[in-house]
Amino acid sequence: MKPELSVVMPCLNEAETLAVCIQKAQGFFEREQVKGEVVIADNGSTDGSQKIARDLGARVVNVPEKGYGNALIGGIKAAEGTYCMMGDADDSYDFSNMMPYLEKLREGYDLVMGNRFKGGIKKGAMPFLHRYLGNPVLSFIGRLFFNSPIGDFHCGLRGFSKEAFYKMDLKTTGMEFASEMIVSSSLKNLKIAEVPTILSPDGRSRPPHLNTWRDGWRHLRFLLLYSPQWLFLIPGLFLMILGGVVSIALLTGPITIGNTTFDVHTLLFAAGFLLIGFQFVLFYGLTKVFTVENGLLPKSNKYDRLFKSITMEKGLIVGAILVFIGVGLSLYAYSNWQELNYGDITNNSILRKVVPAITSGLLGVQIILFSLFFSILGLKK
Structure with missing residues (x-):
């Protein structure tokens, strides 16, 4: 049977936390009796992440083109579900609590965003500059430029229908992919909802792929060029x-x-x-x-x-x-x-x-x- 929900996780050397993310998503499917699948969009991992995913029953999609946006686009296109949830495989988002997103999608919303500022940010989960400068400023600019209702433009946990994804016609290949999804949805008058979500500290021992100034500039540049x-x-x-x-x-x-x-x-x-x-x-x-x-x-x-x-x-x-x-x-x-x-x-x-x-x-x-x-x-x- 065709799955109702596909959970898509971009992956680049996430061996430390990938298993727990997959298990949380699968536990959600079983507990809520949701027909679902986990799709790992691998962007060239060299730490055995692919084997971990396959051993746990997840489907691995190899995406050779580098970049956060490329990985997600490849994984989402390969997903078979009516709806998709995307989220990072670093255990900072709780894949066992996706029901608020799915309920909104079932109600007919095209894009359902998480809001970490409403749900809660645990100690050490978000750097000071991101929490009090980067995210608030970029989210304000996004709301001002594109008349968007979203309060947290860069929440990594979000859901959308597969049909809406193709309407968005997303093109960016890097971290600005997150902003483009909201901007495109707003410009095309798609139905957008927001639910509170909790952000936990990154479970990996290595530094995150996100670069504060480089990726912050890419988001700002995208917002300016699209307006x-x-x-x-x-x-x-x-x-x-x-x-x-x-x-x-x-x-x-x-x-x-x-x-x-x-x-x-x-x-x-x-x-x-x-x-x-x-x-x-x-x-x-x-x-x-x-x-x-x-x-x-x-x-x-x-x-x-x-x-x-x-x-x-x-x-x-x-x-x-x-x-x-x-x-x-x-x-x-x-x-x-x-x-x-x-x-x-x-x-x-x-x-x-x-x-x-x-x-x-x-x-x-x-x-x-x-x-x-x-x-x-x-x-x-």
Whole structure:
């Protein structure tokens, strides 16, 4: 008979704790009368882990491609159960207490996450930096960027339906696989639940495979790259608004606040903020098209409206108008300079024409180039 639940454990030299993890899972199957299997996704163990697993009746799947994500993807694809539970084989998670997960899966949830902060973290189970900095910060960013309800993004014990796993279409090969599973589920509107779980100290005598700074950066990098809105659009709009407001305020003349006077030099910096912010916004548009057309992010109605409202022709027209405005202001500034017989410019009024002229011209060229490249990226559409 087809098993209802497959417990998938990634394995790389876990001989010390593998047996107790397998026995706990098998004990759960027997006690709760669940038709289940244990799948060991071996990533090249050299300590006899494969023999331990086979002797205990677990199924071993050899995954030659290195990486936490690769191991799990290989094991999950080989699993035969309707539902899958994944968890580390270091005895830090209790495989004998999986019923809360299975009950949620039976209710129709696509992904069921454990929450160690609600269930309890035993003394020595989680390093100080992970508990009070890494996990809370990365989980907060994940909730903010992707509107996810999950409070513990990196809990290693989680369950999901096999059908939902294929909908997630996961691609990462390292530790960031854990974040991608939640992000993909959130973006694709899968049903997500969370249950308390207890984290115990690692039962191995050797150091864990997890590297605090390297893998923490990989998780953060993934969250940023999968959210072009927070990576490009929001910072870009902030810089554009700041630069635009300050530029408009300084075009009419200097502004004095206290003992400090802001003049054309501040105007130059403000124009720079405006241009940099606009560049960020353009990158958001290009990144959005690339990620959607290559299947990295789901397509939405907002995306379709983007293509209807932003066309190459409109962009070329707007860009050309801004270039002409820049050229016109430049000629006007040149005529003022001519009146000075091309001498030293001591009057800041000329610079108040030069800075907007250059800014307008650069914005126009950027829009023209963006329109052309935007259309090239969207040729598939």
